[in-house]
Amino acid sequence: MVETDKKRELIIEGAIKRFIHYGINKTTMNEIADDLSVSKPSLYYYFPDKSSLVLGVILKIFNDYFEALEKDKISKNTAEECLAAFVETRHRFFQKYYMLHLSGGSPDASLNSDSLRTSFLEMKAKNEDFHAQILQRAIDNAEISPVDPHKIAELYLDSQAGITSLCLLHGNKELFPSKKEMKSILEKQHQLSKIFIKGLK
Amino acid sequence: MVETDKKRELIIEGAIKRFIHYGINKTTMNEIADDLSVSKPSLYYYFPDKSSLVLGVILKIFNDYFEALEKDKISKNTAEECLAAFVETRHRFFQKYYMLHLSGGSPDASLNSDSLRTSFLEMKAKNEDFHAQILQRAIDNAEISPVDPHKIAELYLDSQAGITSLCLLHGNKELFPSKKEMKSILEKQHQLSKIFIKGLK
DNA sequence: TTTTGACTGTACAAATAAAAAAGTCAGAAA
DNA sequence: TTTCTGACTTTTTTATTTGTACAGTCAAAA
Secondary structure, eight states, rough: HHHHHHHHHHHHHHHHHHHHHHTTTTHHHHHHHHTTTTTTHHHHHOOOSSHHHHHHHHHHHHHHHHHHHHHHHHHSHHHHHHHHHHHHHHHHHHTGGGGGGGGGSTTTTOOHHHHHHHHHHHHHHHHHHHHHHHHHHHHHTSOOOOHHHHHHHHHHHHHHHHHHHHHHHHHHOSSSSSSHHHHHHHHHHHHHHHHHHHHHH | OOHHHHHHHHHHHHHHHHHHOOOSSTTTTHHHHHHHTTHHHHHHHHOOOOOHHHHHHHHHHHHHHHHHHOOOOOHHSSSHHHHHHHHHHHHHHHHTGGGGTTTTSTTTOOOOHHHHHHHHHHHHHHHHHHHHHHHHHHHHSSSSOOHHHHHHHHHHHHHHHHHHHEEEEOOOOOOOOOOOEEEEEEEEHHHHHHHHHHOOO
């Protein structure tokens, strides 16, 4: 059984490599199988369908993401520093996994299985929790005035995500956002973050 | 010649009525003509093509919008009050002209004439100017700390627009956003506005 | 228990046909 | 001379078909 889990991990890692370059929808199960030098039915032995594999991929990525946030949380003291570190971490993951379209609703447009959407909402909630924790800590330390941490975390993340989606919308609709756009997004997010946390004091 | 301008206005108003209900792309020149009980070639006598008519419509709407902002600007003293009034005004126009998709890039998806895009950028710049003026006034009154008003106005408007586009993205992709979503957008924009301006103090 | 070659049905994309709408023009009405 | 129209052509959009690539299955082998 532990062998099976190893194999599953291997398949997930193989899938991620393809997904990063070509996106989820343009990667076929055959390609993933070929990369790993196994047959397609082998994949289906470990994952009942493509959605399950995608779900495995997404769960792994978000796991890594939340681990990174946890490290940021431990290493930073003030909310301002911490949120800045979060912005960097989010940006790193956003850049790396851009092709999967993990921000903004469903992954890679069409892939609309129900369990996927549910997991996405869970991830979003967990992300809000993380940010709310930072706000709560800041309230306890009297770094900011008391507010409803969850509500404000949601507002904060919405405005941050909004900047991303706006920049992408505006940018010349290439497959991949340019270095310049990426830099602009990061800068604006930092700027907004600073003003936002100051506004909570 | 003044008669001609009157007629042009009449056509624009007729077009707006259709556009509001059915959107720009799903409104035909024939329908607009029939509404006004004239023939299609009459329309083309006053506007060389559909894009020109759409441009006329957009120019009129933004004219009204900027007039409303001007009134807000005069009637409010603090930047906080003024920006709150701007949020309300923007929301009113957004709601009324939602079907034209005037926020977020090009109007009604496809309509991509060059002059339209140019006008849009001009409107966006003028909107930023308006907001920058408010910030400048607030700086002069020592209501907020000195910053680059244009840069901050851009950031402010991006985050505000981002909230809108995010809410619409999330919401059940109906043709029209629900009352609930609309209310949520307005609330978040007010909340963010308040925090933002406080963060600039 | 794990893996495979060979298969099927479906869903998406390319191609084509049909419909609708934009845009034009010669000439009539004011 | 300016404003308007019915009848027309051209372009764009939408609907329908066809072809193909891919997800998913199965009997059998390792």
